[in-house]
Structure formats: C-alpha cells, structure tokens
Amino acid sequence: MIRTTAVPRSVRAGAAAASVLGMVALAGCSATTADPTPTTAPGDTMATSSAATPATTSDAGSASSAGAYKNGTYTAEGSYSTPESVETISVTVTLADDVVTDVEVTGNPTKRESEQYQGQFIGGIQSEVVGKKIDEISVSRVAGSSLTSGGFNKAIEEIKSEAKA
Amino acid sequence: MAQSSRWEFEAIGTRWQVDTAAELSAAIRSEVTALIGAFDQAWSRFRDDAQIAPLAEVPGSIPAPMDASPMLDLYVELSEATSGAVNPLIGDALARRGYDAHYGLVDRGAQPAPARWRDLLTWRDGVLTVREPAAIDIGALGKGRLVDRVMDLLLARDEVVGPVTVDAGGDIAIRGTERIALEHPYDATRAIGVWQVTDGALCASATQRRAWPGADGGGLHHVLDARTGEPVRTIAATWAVARDAMTADAAATALFFDGGPRFAHSHAVAWVRMTTDGRLEWSPDSKAELFL
Numbered sequence: 001m002i003r004t005t006a007v008p009r010s011v012r013a014g015a016a017a018a019s020v021l022g023m024v025a026l027a028g029c030s031a032t033t034a035d036p037t038p039t040t041a042p043g044d045t046m047a048t049s050s051a052a053t054p055a056t057t058s059d060a061g062s063a064s065s066a067g068a069y070k071n072g073t074y075t076a077e078g079s080y081s082t083p084e085s086v087e088t089i090s091v092t093v094t095l096a097d098d099v100v101t102d103v104e105v106t107g108n109p110t111k112r113e114s115e116q117y118q119g120q121f122i123g124g125i126q127s128e129v130v131g132k133k134i135d136e137i138s139v140s141r142v143a144g145s146s147l148t149s150g151g152f153n154k155a156i157e158e159i160k161s162e163a164k165a
Numbered sequence: 166m167a168q169s170s171r172w173e174f175e176a177i178g179t180r181w182q183v184d185t186a187a188e189l190s191a192a193i194r195s196e197v198t199a200l201i202g203a204f205d206q207a208w209s210r211f212r213d214d215a216q217i218a219p220l221a222e223v224p225g226s227i228p229a230p231m232d233a234s235p236m237l238d239l240y241v242e243l244s245e246a247t248s249g250a251v252n253p254l255i256g257d258a259l260a261r262r263g264y265d266a267h268y269g270l271v272d273r274g275a276q277p278a279p280a281r282w283r284d285l286l287t288w289r290d291g292v293l294t295v296r297e298p299a300a301i302d303i304g305a306l307g308k309g310r311l312v313d314r315v316m317d318l319l320l321a322r323d324e325v326v327g328p329v330t331v332d333a334g335g336d337i338a339i340r341g342t343e344r345i346a347l348e349h350p351y352d353a354t355r356a357i358g359v360w361q362v363t364d365g366a367l368c369a370s371a372t373q374r375r376a377w378p379g380a381d382g383g384g385l386h387h388v389l390d391a392r393t394g395e396p397v398r399t400i401a402a403t404w405a406v407a408r409d410a411m412t413a414d415a416a417a418t419a420l421f422f423d424g425g426p427r428f429a430h431s432h433a434v435a436w437v438r439m440t441t442d443g444r445l446e447w448s449p450d451s452k453a454e455l456f457l
Contacts, residue, residue, distance in 0.1 A: 122449070123449035143348060
C-alpha cells in the first residue's frame with residue numbers, strides 16, 4: 001500500500017508554528033551538508049530572525065561516527081507574522097544519528113489577540129487515535145478513501161506490476 | 166435509513182450512489198446523467214473536448230462554462246485563506262506529477278502553479294478569460310458543486326419525495342439524516358468516528374485515496390501545495406460538514422493547509438482532520454462522535 005511520508009512531529013503549537021516545525025525537521029534530516037548547526041530554510045511567509053544555538057544538553061557533541069550531524073539538542077528562535085503583530089517561537093530539535101527524534105515548539109504570544117488567533121479555530125486535539133472496527137458500529141454509510149475510480153486503480157496496478165518485473 | 170432505492174453508477178472518475186425513498190424514473194435518471202455529462206464536458210481537465218481545454222494551449226476567452234462564478238469566487242477565498250496553497254491554475258503542476266488526462270502517473274517533478282493567478286484568469290459578464298495558457302483545475306470544490314446540482318435537480322422534481330442522499334465517492338449531500346463512519350485513512354476496516362448529519366453535506370478527502378510513487382521514491386498524491394507543486398505531508402485526511410457540498414468540499418481541501426481552520430470558521434463549516442502521525446483535530450463546533 002502506498003502511503004504518504006510522515007514528518008516526525010511532537011508538538012503542534014498553532015498553525016504558523018507547524019510550518020516552522022516542518023522546515024526544521026526537513027533541515028535536520030538533510031544529509032547534504034556537514035554543518036552541524038541546524039539551518040533554517042527560507043520560507044515565503046516566515047522570516048527567521050536568529051541563528052541556531054547548538055547544544056546545551058549533556059549528549060551534545062558526542063561522537064556520531066558516520067553522521068553528518070553531531071547528536072544533541074538544538075534550539076533556534078523564529079518569528080512569524082500574524083495580522084496583529086510579529087510573534088516569536090522557540091524550536092528545539094533533538095538529533096540522533098542524523099535523525100530528528102524529537103521536536104518541541106514553544107510559542108510565546110505577545111498579544112492577547114494573537115493567543116486567540118492561534119487557538120480559536122481548533123476545538124481539540126487528540127493523539128494516537130486508533131478508532132473502532134467499522135463492522136462493529138452502526139452507520140448508514142462510510143466517508144473516506146475506499147471508493148476510488150476504476151481508471152485510477154487500474155493505472156496503479158500497472159505501475160505495481162511494472163515495478164516488480 | 167428510510168431510503169429504499171439505490172441507484173449506483175460511475176461518472177467523473179468516481180462511484181456515485183443516489184438513494185431515494187422510491188425508485189427514480191428513467192426520465193429523471195437521464196436528466197441526472199445529462200447534467201453530470203454537461204458539467205464534465207465544461208470543466209474536465211481529463212477531456213480533450215472540454216470547454217476549458219483550448220485555454221491550456223492558447224490565451225483567450227470562452228463563454229463562461231456552467232457555475233464558473235460561484236466556483237471561482239470561492240477559489241478566491243480559498244487562495245487567500247491558504248496563502249496561495251489552493252489555486253485553480255494547478256492543472257499543469259498536477260499533470261507534471263503524473264496526474265494527467267491519461268492517468269500516466271509518471272512523475273516529472275515539482276512545479277508551482279502561477280502565484281498571480283488572479284491576474285491571469287478572469288470571469289465576468291459570462292466570459293472566462295486567460296491571459297497566458299493555463300490548465301484550469303477545479304478539483305478543490307468542483308465535485309461538491311456537482312453533487313449540489315444533482316441534489317437540486319432531484320428536489321425540484323415532484324415525484325421525488327422523502328429523504329434523498331447523493332454520494333459521489335465521499336462528497337455527500339443529504340436531505341434527511343445519515344450516520345456516516347469516518348474511515349481511518351490508514352485502515353479502511355476502521356472508523357475514527359461517526360458523524361450524524363441532517364439536511365446538510367459532508368465531504369471527505371484523503372491523500373492516499375489517489376496516490377502513486379514519485380520520482381524520488383516518496384509517495385505522491387493528488388493534494389498538491391500550489392506554491393511548490395509538492396504534495397502535502399502533514400494532513401492525511403479531512404472531513405467537513407456544511408450546509409452545501411461545494412462549501413464542505415472547499416473546506417475539506419483547505420484543511421490540508423494552515424489556513425483551513427480559519428476558512429472553515431468563516432464559512433460555518435464544522436470539521437475533523439487527521440495528521441500523518443495519527444493525531445486528530447476538530448473544530449469547536451464539531452458534532453462528530455469521535456473514538457478517542
């Protein structure tokens with residue numbers, strides 16, 4: 001089954017922060033540079049205001065034999081614009097063997113309006129949702145992904161068989 | 166359900182189910198078929214004979230195809246709410262990733278859609294104009310609009326009485342009540358919740374519904390960020406409930422991007438969405454019963 005690639009994330013601190021987070025995770029996973037400082041990709045809506053600060057934790061700088069990055073925890077400050085103001089956030093990334101194992105985003109809204117801006121449109125968040133078996137619940141129909149068109153499915157089957165050959 | 170008759174068919178690349186209390190007459194069925202055919206012939210990016218097809222080759226004007234204004238007006242709001250992530254000129258970007266008229270599914274790389282699409286595309290006084298060749302794609306809300314049109318056609322016929330449901334592959338308009346399972350995006354045997362909807366519309370969108378392999382080995386799917394031409398990676402599935410299916414469909418698309426919750430709020434759309442790492446989010450006004 002073909003699935004989308006999950007970007008590792010651990011904290012979601014509002015819509016704008018999420019895009020920052022994705023960018024940091026991307027930079028952390030890149031193996032094309034030997035620079036151990038997490039870099040921040042240029043974003044169209046977000047201007048990063050500072051460089052990353054490597055490493056205040058104990059395992060920072062410990063040898064990672066073949067990796068492009070030193071293991072450790074890195075923190076960077078970023079900023080983004082809301083309709084009312086420019087807000088700053090702090091992003092902390094933990095690297096182990098060139099893989100981002102943890103990301104934390106701390107927002108610090110400076111205005112009350114912005115606090116509402118970040119949270120007012122989302123009613124709740126719950127992680128690790130497993131759900132229930134559809135045949136064990138009482139419903140009249142299903143809305144999701146199981147109904148796909150014949151033409152599309154046929155093309156996918158052809159790709160699969162070519163990939164095997 | 167009170168509906169006792171189901172009419173099933175394939176059209177515009179998806180499975181349709183029309184449920185009514187009494188069996189639909191052959192005359193009404195042919196009216197519905199003609200309506201869907203006319204909409205497809207106006208807007209399909211997959212048809213060489215579509216009304217919009219010449220605009221992809223040569224700049225110019227055509228008589229505005231059916232529903233151009235309500236759909237493109239809502240695209241303006243979608244584009245603004247998502248900071249340009251949703252764009253009706255994304256047809257070329259989709260085709261380059263392999264989602265083309267022949268379902269080639271061969272990836273030729275990412276290409277953004279034209280950011281200044283509102284300068285390139287105009288619709289007024291019954292005329293649709295492009296200033297540069299552009300492949301129009303109304304995929305963010307077109308299916309929802311067509312579901313509304315089919316529902317309106319049925320409700321306008323005296324012989325259609327009682328509850329009616331029009332379901333085009335997860336874009337569902339309801340007169341009456343349905344209890345709808347929200348299918349888990351990674352396990353079709355499971356539901357993450359149930360949403361009971363009365364006299365409204367529920368639209369579902371999931372990235373793995375139409376997915377294929379990318380040139381870089383990663384998975385590609387049909388929800389692209391118009392600013393980059395890259396598929397969205399954060400949201401796996403969305404469900405939106407509104408009064409009409411076009412609004413619900415538009416919100417279900419917007420919810421793949423950061424501006425989605427704000428768009429939904431401004432259009433009184435309740436919603437649930439799941440991120441690719443399995444987290445559920447929902448709107449403050451969501452009435453869905455979630456299996457948390």
